[in-house]
Amino acid sequence: MLPALLTALLFSFSAVFGQRAAKLYGPLRANALRLALACVVLGLVTLIVDTSRGQPSWFSAVFPALFLSGAVGFGIGDVGLFLAYPKLGSRLTILINFSLGTLCAAWGDQVVLGQHLAATQWGGVGLVLAGLAMALWPAAGPRRLPWSGLAWAALAGLGQGFGTTLTGWANRLAEQQHVVVHGISQAFQRSLAGVLVSVTVWILWARFIRPQPAAGAPPAKTPGGKHAGFWLTGAALFGPVAGVSCYQWARLELPSAVVVAVAATSTLWVIPLARWIEKDQPGFRQVAGTVLAVAGIAVLYLA
Numbered sequence: 001m002l003p004a005l006l007t008a009l010l011f012s013f014s015a016v017f018g019q020r021a022a023k024l025y026g027p028l029r030a031n032a033l034r035l036a037l038a039c040v041v042l043g044l045v046t047l048i049v050d051t052s053r054g055q056p057s058w059f060s061a062v063f064p065a066l067f068l069s070g071a072v073g074f075g076i077g078d079v080g081l082f083l084a085y086p087k088l089g090s091r092l093t094i095l096i097n098f099s100l101g102t103l104c105a106a107w108g109d110q111v112v113l114g115q116h117l118a119a120t121q122w123g124g125v126g127l128v129l130a131g132l133a134m135a136l137w138p139a140a141g142p143r144r145l146p147w148s149g150l151a152w153a154a155l156a157g158l159g160q161g162f163g164t165t166l167t168g169w170a171n172r173l174a175e176q177q178h179v180v181v182h183g184i185s186q187a188f189q190r191s192l193a194g195v196l197v198s199v200t201v202w203i204l205w206a207r208f209i210r211p212q213p214a215a216g217a218p219p220a221k222t223p224g225g226k227h228a229g230f231w232l233t234g235a236a237l238f239g240p241v242a243g244v245s246c247y248q249w250a251r252l253e254l255p256s257a258v259v260v261a262v263a264a265t266s267t268l269w270v271i272p273l274a275r276w277i278e279k280d281q282p283g284f285r286q287v288a289g290t291v292l293a294v295a296g297i298a299v300l301y302l303a
Contacts, residue, residue: 003183003250004262007243012269014239015090016277020231022085028202031082034232035074035195038240042188045241049184057185061177065170066189073163074194074240077101079201080155087149091274091282092136095267095290096153097160099132102260102297104161120299127296134289135282163190164260171251183248191240264297 021030050057077097084093103125136150167186174181181189250259267290274280282290 001254001258001262003246004254004259007246007250007259007263008266009269010238010243010246011094011263011266012273014235014243015085015094015266015270016273017231017234017238018082019085019090019093019274019278021228021235022082024228024231027082027086028079028198028205030232030235031078032195032198032202034236035078035191035198035240037233037236039188039191039195041236041241042184042191042245046185046188049182055180057181058189059174059177059179059181062170062174062179062181063189065166065173066181066186067193069163069166069170070190070193071197072159072166074190075159075197075201077156077159077163078194079198080152080157080159084149084152084156087146088153089274089278089280091267091270091278091280091290093149093153093156094270095135095293096132096150097156098264098267098297099128099293100154100157101160101164102264102300103128104158105164105260106161106300108162108165124296124298124300127299128293129296131289131291131293131296134292135286136289167248167251180252183250183252184245186248187240187244190244194240258302260301261298264294267294 018030018034021034024030025033046057081093081097084096088096106125167190170181170186247259247263250263271282271287271290275282
C-alpha cells in the first residue's frame with residue numbers, strides 16, 4: 001500500500017509545481033523541459049538498478065507497448081495537462097484528468113483487455129460524473145469556465161486513461177514472456193516517447209501556431225523567473241520521476257483497482273496545496289464534488 005499512497009502524495013505536489021512552471025516557462029516549453037529532465041534522471045537510475053540487480057529490464061517484446069503507452073500518456077496526456085494548468089489551476093485540472101482518465105481507462109480495458117464493467121461499477125461511473133459536475137459548478141453560480149481549459153484537461157484525461165490501459169497491456173506481455181520490467185524502468189521507457197511527443201509539439205507550436213509579433217513591435221520576453229528552475233525541477237521529480245515510478249511499482253505489487261483508487265485521492269491532497277500556493281479557495285460544493293468523484297473512482301475499480 002505504501003507505493004500507492006506515495007503516488008497520490010507525489011502526484012498532488014507534481015500538479016501544483018507543474019502549474020507554476022507552466023506559467024513561468026509557458027505550458028509547452030515547461031512540459032518538454034520537465035519530461036526531458038525526468039527522462040535523463042530515470043535513465044540513470046534505471047542503469048544503476050539494472051547493474052546492481054545484474055538483470056536487464058529492457059525487452060524487445062515489451063518495449064513497443066511501453067513506448068506507445070508513453071506516447072499516449074506522457075506525450076498527448078501531459079501536453080493537455082500543461083495547457084490546462086494556466087487556465088484552470090492545478091485543482092480543477094487534476095480532478096478532470098483523473099476523473100475522465102478513470103472512465104477512459106475502464107472503457108479501454110473493455111476494448112483492449114476484455115475486462116467488462118459490472119452493474120455496481122456502472123454506478124461508480126455515475127458517481128464520478130456527478131461529482132465532476134458538482135466540482136465544476138462554481139460556488140458563486142454558473143460562471144463560465146474557459147472552454148479551452150476544459151478541452152485541454154479532457155485531452156489530458158483521455159491520454160492518461162488510454163495510457164493506463166496500454167501500460168496494462170505491456171504488463172500482460174511481460175507476464176507472457178516471463179520477464180519483469182521494474183517500475184523505474186517502465187517509467188523511463190515511457191518517458192522516452194513522452195519527450196519525443198512533447199518536444200515535437202513544442203517545436204511545431206513555436207514554428208507554426210504562435211502568433212508572430214507585428215513589424216516594429218518589441219520582441220516578446222522569454223518566460224522564466226528567478227525561481228522558475230525550482231518549480232520545473234519539482235514538477236519533474238515529483239511527477240514523471242518519483243510519482244510515475246511509484247505508480248508502476250504499486251501496479252506490480254497491488255491489484256490495479258487498489259492502485260487507481262488510492263492514486264485518485266491526489267485530487268483531495270491537491271486542494272490544500274493549491275489553496276496555499278495558488279490562492280485557490282474552492283467552495284463547499286466543489287470540495288464535496290471532488291470527494292464524490294473520488295468515491296466513484298473507488299467504486300468503479302474496487303467493486
